[in-house]
Amino acid sequence: MIIPGIVSVTFRDKTVEEILRVSAACGLQAIEWSENAHVFPGDAEGSVKLREKTEASGLQIAAYGSYFRLLEEETDQAFKQSLLSAKALGAPVIRIWAGNVASKEVSAADRMQLVERANRVVEMAAVEEIKVALEWHRNTLTDENESALRFLDEVDHPNLYCLWQPAIGLPMKERCAGLHELAVRKKLLNLHTYYWKEEERKPLSEGFPEWRQYLAQINRQEDRYALIEFVMDNSTEQLALDASALKQLIAELN
Template sequence: MKLGICSVTFRDKNPQQIIDLVLEAELDGIEWGGDIHVPPGEAQLAEEVADLTRSRGLEVSSYGSYYRLADHEGNEYDFTTILDTAKKLGAPAIRVWAGSKGSKVVNKNERIKLIEDAKRIADLAEEEGISVHLEYHDHTLTDTKESARKLLEEIAHKNVYIYWQPPNHISVKERIASIKALKPWISNTHIFHWHSFDNRMELATGAKEWQQYLETIEEDGQERYVLMEFVKNDDERQFLKDARTLHELKAIVETT
């Protein structure tokens, strides 16, 4: 288990400031976001951030793009631009979203197009040695464990995976069930503890829950990143405190 942060956690900080924080927290890597820190098409910036990250002994865990499968109106950048930027960044993985609609409202034709696009970008990325990762997220086709699993089975591409994160408004038991349902495809994990984006809590108060999630995810012994994403009050002191909790969780899970 490797530990890291999504740079979107601190959109108001520059790459150097984020790297300094990550080093203070003794994490392993950074998922650089495509919205602020490394926008698609900014090749020189991507190379500079890559060099800066590695010069400080950190890894680029992934590129957090905001590409939405088959959403030709909602995507500001085409996937080839995103892929090229990920290459310059030296990212081994690209995170994307499974469309722009929830599973209850997506029609058959939209679903087919989404699957086709997933296969298309997975092929493109595979040629560059980069993997594609959906995000388990509401208002997309991965908004439930049933829909996410069905989608991954229909895509059926060895280069497509999924990030897991705890859905809101369901029980711990249901969250663990979602992990088990998606286990063959789970790569990295986004870790946070909140009732909602606007009502976040200290990670320590959810440590018992997260121990269960991580133990279930890590049963296969695969190497993956657990990436901190957003903290209470966007506060760097809270981030450092949450990072200590994350280290404690890693120690517990790896000795279980």
């Protein structure tokens, strides 16, 4: 079952209350709360209040969108602060980033350090029964299918997964292949849902031909969230249109 929702950083400048109100009005059912925008690392009290507000609005918490990166200079304590908030929020998933350098530019030694670091933080999250998902993003180790899938194999931890979104610069064939492989390996969690054309935001409805191909790659019976991000013009009116389009896509699967 695919559940429609939103990534809160889509409206970074709006309050929690405004985001909850507009999301519910659009018929969305879940939110990935974004760190440093609407929830903050180490703020357990604020995270509990945010969870209560979300539940009172009738929405589910899809994930905690952290900006923690697997970098040598970052300490385990930094991740612990994000994990503390994710737990207090009641998030089933915490999103992290696989470094900040394109995969082709990462040395074998640096890559192994990232593997070791990933194992540490993924195990920390496993203790709290929270899944860890890598952002599927350029200028990280998940910027290409081969690198991302190899990194999952190198870490080799049952609590490490990926989110997925259409990668800029990759052709449709490669996008679909990467998504299919994640699904087959049971390493796919949520989808970040948007449509860009030549790096320009467009209405999601214009991306139906692409998104039908993406959704054909996954097991549509498995539970996951499809979360709207990058709304054209940062417009709540466009969010309503994109939400309607997303719900239509989901209805087609049934």
